[in-house]
Amino acid sequence: MKEHFIEKIKMQGPISISEYMTDNNIAPIKGYYNLDNTIGKNGDFITSPEISQVFGELIGLYHTNYWHLCKNPKNPLFIELGGGNGTMMKDALRAINKVDKNLRKLINPIFIETSKNLKQRQRENVPEAIIYDDLQKLPNHFIQLTANEFFDALPIKQFIKMNNNWYERLIDIDPNNNEKLRFIASKNPTKYIKFFPKISNKIKIFEFCSSAISLITHISNKIKSYGGIAIIIDYSLNTDDHYGSLQAINKHKYSNPLDNPGFIDLSARVNFDILKKTALQNGMNVHGPIKQNKFLKNIGIDIRFKQLIKNNPNIKKEINASYEKLMSENEMGGLFKVMIITKKSYPAPDGFQNV
Secondary structure, three states: OHHHHHHHHHHHOOEEHHHHHHHHHHOOOOOHHHOOOOEOOOOOEOOHHHHOHHHHHHHHHHHHHHHHHOOOOOOOEEEEEOOOOOHHHHHHHHHHHHHOHHHHHHOEEEEEOOOHHHHHHHHHHOOOOEEEOOHHHOOOOOEEEEEEOOHHHOOOEEEEEEOOEEEEEEEEEEOOEEEEEEEEEOOOOOOHHHHOOOOOOOOOEEEEOHHHHHHHHHHHHHHHHHOEEEEEEEEEOOOOOOEOOOEEEEOOEEEOOOOOOOOOEEEOOEOHHHHHHHHHHOOOEEEEEEEHHHHHHHOOHHHHHHHHHHHOHHHHHHHHHHHHHHHOOOOHHHHEEEEEEEOOOOOOOOOOOOO
16 A cells, blocks of 8 residues: 555645545545454454453453443444454353353344455354444444444544644655655644644654544443443553654564555554543543453453363463463553543443452
């Protein structure tokens, strides 16, 4: 897609990082998520559901428990934002069927997905699922929503601080090589400054994701009107990410975000503080965020993995490796956070005790 971006910049001038991310990730045909085999051990990156079936099973059991706490609302919508290959949905529904066949019969599985290739894999894994390309198209019912590694793929804008002013970071053609892209700063300070939260003086590059705020607002309004719960699990922005967090992954390795557009997974760590503030401003209860390892331990991952090893002693080493990937402080366990949004009048969900 590099030629696409070079031609676009020649026609309209430097482009925003959000425009670059959007085209790279979801452009029809040439967008990254329309490539084959992007997710999984043989792809460019791996998600928690692809590491172990336990992850999806726990999510399914968690939603089952909360549905009962809410007195079994009718026609629940079991929604996954993104959904990748459909692995988590498949594992979650299987677990739900084992503990509550009545709920399983009532559930309407729904993916929110734009990628043509991923839609096909989701249909293969969950044939009964309905797939929408827009959250706005959801029916008006109680929602059981999960967004695992979804928000980090949403397009961001970056702003760089220079001489006590904030300038938008843009992408332009390198004047020394017309086949190469480079980062530049906008000519004038940004007008977006009035929308910024209070920013630490240590931050040199600030990232802002307007689509994340819109999504949280829409989800909050849906829950407020029709009831439900939203579980958000993602790669969290750290307090020491002073120079932004935009990153590119190719074959499980980091690469230059500007080198191979269309063949890299572009993402940015999620600012959970902004997501939480948005949900609270919309009148929701917000639980967390807490680290993924703390949440999974609180909802019984250790018990489930012991059962898995007992039933499959011949692959104990592989099972333990999966556990470490999900739970280690240096892996997803410490790098990912979990946040849950519920209605004010609803019971508090499990998993946030002792935090």
